[in-house]
Amino acid sequence: MISNVKIILIYPKNGLVGFASFTLNNSLFLSSIGIHKKLSKEEYRLTYPQKNNKYIFNPITKELSKKIEKAIFAEYKNVISKKSNNDRYNNSECTSRKI
Numbered sequence: 001m002i003s004n005v006k007i008i009l010i011y012p013k014n015g016l017v018g019f020a021s022f023t024l025n026n027s028l029f030l031s032s033i034g035i036h037k038k039l040s041k042e043e044y045r046l047t048y049p050q051k052n053n054k055y056i057f058n059p060i061t062k063e064l065s066k067k068i069e070k071a072i073f074a075e076y077k078n079v080i081s082k083k084s085n086n087d088r089y090n091n092s093e094c095t096s097r098k099i
Contacts, residue, residue: 005075
């Protein structure tokens with residue numbers, strides 16, 4: 001069970017748009033999972049933390065990988081939609097003024 005999914009947005013750099021963390025089975029906290037935008041489509045991929053080109057952790061089954069992706073991407077879309085609604089530049093209630 002994947003719960004407590006948190007997303008931290010960053011200024012996009014080389015496709016990296018944010019980081020995710022979550023709790024697995026109410027027993028293990030995992031963080032520093034990179035969220036990258038794919039170049040060719042409006043899709044995303046995840047990268048897991050590494051040290052000296054070795055993974056610190058990563059899912060070893062396709063089933064778990066898909067569950068993690070589904071939970072993280074759903075929360076990412078939720079965060080993005082809230083950000084867009086609260087963006088003062090895209091808010092229809094905000095009026096422009098000339099200086």
